Amino acid sequence: MRHLALILLLCSATEARAVSYSLHRVSHYNAVRGQTDSTPRVSACGPTRTHQVALSRDLLRKVGCGARVRISIHGKSHIYVVNDTMHRRYRRTADILVSGSGRARRWGVARGTLTVLRKGRPYRG
Numbered sequence: 191m192r193h194l195a196l197i198l199l200l201c202s203a204t205e206a207r208a209v210s211y212s213l214h215r216v217s218h219y220n221a222v223r224g225q226t227d228s229t230p231r232v233s234a235c236g237p238t239r240t241h242q243v244a245l246s247r248d249l250l251r252k253v254g255c256g257a258r259v260r261i262s263i264h265g266k267s268h269i270y271v272v273n274d275t276m277h278r279r280y281r282r283t284a285d286i287l288v289s290g291s292g293r294a295r296r297w298g299v300a301r302g303t304l305t306v307l308r309k310g311r312p313y314r315g
Contacts, residue, residue, distance in 0.1 A: 209306045211249060215283045216263050216302040218293065219244070233274035234315055238287070244274035245304075246283040247315075254310030261286070263302040272310055 233242065235255030243261065245253065250272065253259065257272040261284055276285055284304060288297070 209252075211252075211282060211304045211306075213261070213282055213284050213302045213304050215280070215299060216261060216286065217283075217299045218286045218288045218297045220288060220290065235273045235310075235313070239271065239273055240287075241268075241270050242273040242287040243270035244276050244285040244287070245272055246276050246280040247278055247313075248281050249284070249304065250275050250313045253304075253306050255313050257306060257310030258308040260305040260307055261302055262305070263300045269307065275313070275315060 233239075233244070234250075243259065253272055255272060258269060259272060260267050260269050270286065274285075274287075276283060284302070286297075
């Protein structure tokens with residue numbers, strides 16, 4: 191019984207410390223040259239991976255490379271790994287990697303919320 195109480199206490203403490211940011215723009219992209227640079231399989235924080243999100247540089251400096259984040263859009267949320275950055279002109283923006291241009295177009299652009307579940311290592315770019 192004490193073990194269960196300790197687990198619940200730790201979970202609530204972790205959730206209470208979670209930092210959230212409102213996102214002005216959440217979009218979707220594909221790892222192709224037309225939407226990235228000349229190396230679409232290489233991200234700012236390492237090789238391209240599944241469940242990856244690129245963040246604007248202001249957010250990437252706060253959460254770091256490899257951070258686990260929850261992004262909520264239209265009442266639905268998914269967990270991603272921060273692995274890339276965006277052009278410096280963007281602020282409070284996330285770009286979710288998807289496979290297939292049809293998905294990127296269908297899901298479009300929206301506002302959302304980013305919650306940091308686990309901070310990553312500092313971005314040095």
